[in-house]
Amino acid sequence: MSDHHMKKSVSINNDIFEFYLSEKKIQTKIRQMARQINKEYRGKAPVFIGVLNGSFVFMADLLRYITVDCEVDFLKLSSYGHTKISSGKIRLLEDLNCDLKGRDIIVVEDIVDSGLSADFIIRLVRAHKPRSVKVASLLLKEAALKSNVKIDYIGFRIPHIFVIGYGLDYAQKARNLRDIYQLK
Numbered sequence: 001m002s003d004h005h006m007k008k009s010v011s012i013n014n015d016i017f018e019f020y021l022s023e024k025k026i027q028t029k030i031r032q033m034a035r036q037i038n039k040e041y042r043g044k045a046p047v048f049i050g051v052l053n054g055s056f057v058f059m060a061d062l063l064r065y066i067t068v069d070c071e072v073d074f075l076k077l078s079s080y081g082h083t084k085i086s087s088g089k090i091r092l093l094e095d096l097n098c099d100l101k102g103r104d105i106i107v108v109e110d111i112v113d114s115g116l117s118a119d120f121i122i123r124l125v126r127a128h129k130p131r132s133v134k135v136a137s138l139l140l141k142e143a144a145l146k147s148n149v150k151i152d153y154i155g156f157r158i159p160h161i162f163v164i165g166y167g168l169d170y171a172q173k174a175r176n177l178r179d180i181y182q183l184k
Contacts, residue, residue, distance in 0.1 A: 006179055012170050017181035020163060021156065026138070026180065027061065029155045033136060034065030036153060037106065045069040046104040047130075049096065051121060052076040054110035057167030057175065058138045058155075062108065073098045075124070077117055100128035106153075110167045111139040113160075115147035122149065139163065139180075 009018045037046075045068065050059040052074050063072065073096050105125050112118050118135055125133050136153035143160040164170045165177030174181070 021180040113144040115149040
């Protein structure tokens with residue numbers, strides 16, 4: 001087993017986080033998600049829209065398994081600040097730079113919990129009159145959903161826990177961890 005970098009737990013800002021999902025498990029799931037996307041978008045050229053900052057690691061890995069022609073853009077939202085709880089207030093910090101009219105869009109999220117930001121993004125993207133909009137999220141906290149947003153490609157359904165690593169942060173720290181950890 002080459003998971004020599006795997007730690008049982010990590011400490012950030014005096015909080016202890018325990019190992020939750022391995023890099024290997026994550027990569028296997030991402031390959032499966034990519035296979036499904038490649039099949040469904042054969043002959044099309046989707047635009048992948050990453051939601052910053054959290055999605056950049058997942059999106060980079062996902063795209064390496066995508067074999068159909070595609071384009072990439074990013075949106076930056078502000079909703080958490082430095083807390084563990086979503087404030088529910090969403091601001092657009094960085095808008096899109098490409099023309100989405102008549103295009104197939106895949107919004108890429110690291111995690112969907114309340115669903116409020118995914119909802120906000122879908123509405124924002126639909127205003128550009130694309131042909132289709134789907135959402136891919138590495139993690140989905142179904143218990144935390146406050147909107148009936150449809151997530152088309154789901155990596156892992158997780159309970160209502162606070163997770164970090166693999167792009168997910170705690171007050172901007174821990175995004176660089178290869179595995180995912182949960183708050184103890």
